[in-house]
Amino acid sequence: MKKIKFFILVKSIGFYLNILSYVNPRRAYVIAYQFFSExxxxxxxxxxxxxxxxxxxxxxxxxxxxQIQMYKWIGNENVILLVHGWESNASRWKKIMPYLKQTGSTIIAIDAPAHGLSSGKEFNVPQYAEFIHATIQKYNPKTIIAHSIGGAASAFYLHKYPNSNLEKVVLLGSPSEMKIIIDNYIKLLSLNSKISTNLRKQSEDRFNVKIDAFSVHLYSKKFTQKVFIAHDSNDQVVHVKEGLKISKSWTNAIYTQTQGLGHSLHDEKLYSQIVTFLLEA
Structure with missing residues (x-):
C-alpha cells in the first residue's frame, strides 16, 4: 500500500510540474530542482x-x-572517517560501530549538507566533497567508509584533492554516474524534456561540473588507495552494475557482492569483512 501511495504521489508531482512548465517554466524548473536537491x-x-x-x-x-556537524569516538592515532548517504545522517553507522571499534581507531562521522545537524537546505555531491575535505584537513584519516552517494562524494573529493595520506576506502552501495542519478529522478517523476534539459543545466551550473563527465569509475582509474567495494545484487536504489564498474576501474580493489541486504548493506558478516580489510597491512 505504501508503494502504491508513493507511486501516485510522485507521478502527481511530475504531472503538475509538466503542466506548470508550459504556464510558468521558471517556477517549474525551480520546484523540480528543489525536489531533486533538498x-x-x-x-x-x-x-x-x-x-x-x-x-x-x-x-x-x-x-x-x-557548519559541519562532526561526531567523534576516541581511540588511537589511526582515524576512520564515516560518510553517510542521501536522506540519512551519522546515526546510520550505529550497527557497524561495535565492529569498527575492534580496530582501536578513532572514528569520525559527519552529517552531510542539509542532513543531521549540519547547515543548509540543499545537498549536492561537490559540496559534500568540500565537507569531506574540511574534515580530512583537520583530522587526517587513513580510511574513509562511505555509503551510497556518500561514496560518490568521497570519490569526487579524491579526484579534486588527491590525498596520498589516505590509505583505504570502503564503498557501500555507491553509484558511479551522476547522469544515472538525475535520469532516475526524471524517470521517477516522468518529467518532460523541457524540465529535464533545464534540470541538467541547472545541476551543472550548481555543481560546476559536467554531468556526463561525473563518473566515479573514470575518476578511480588514477586512485592509488586500496578499496573494498560491497554492493547487493538486489539493490533497488543503486544498481549493482554501478559497483561493478567502479571495482573494474579501481586498480587496487576488492569487490564483494551480497544477496538480500538491499541498499542499506547492514550485515554482521559484511562488517567482519570490512574490519579484516581495515586491519590488513
Missing part, C-alpha cells in the same frame, strides 16, 4: 539526538559559511 528526511534535532550520537564527542567545523 532532502525531505535525515535532519536531526540537537535536543533529541539518537542515544548513539549522544555518546560521541561532538564538534562543529566551519567551512565556507557552512
Amino acid at each position: 532532502p525531505r528526511k535525515g535532519k536531526l534535532v540537537k535536543e533529541k539526538l539518537p542515544k548513539f550520537l549522544q555518546n560521541a564527542t561532538t564538534e562543529i567545523i566551519g567551512h565556507n559559511n557552512h
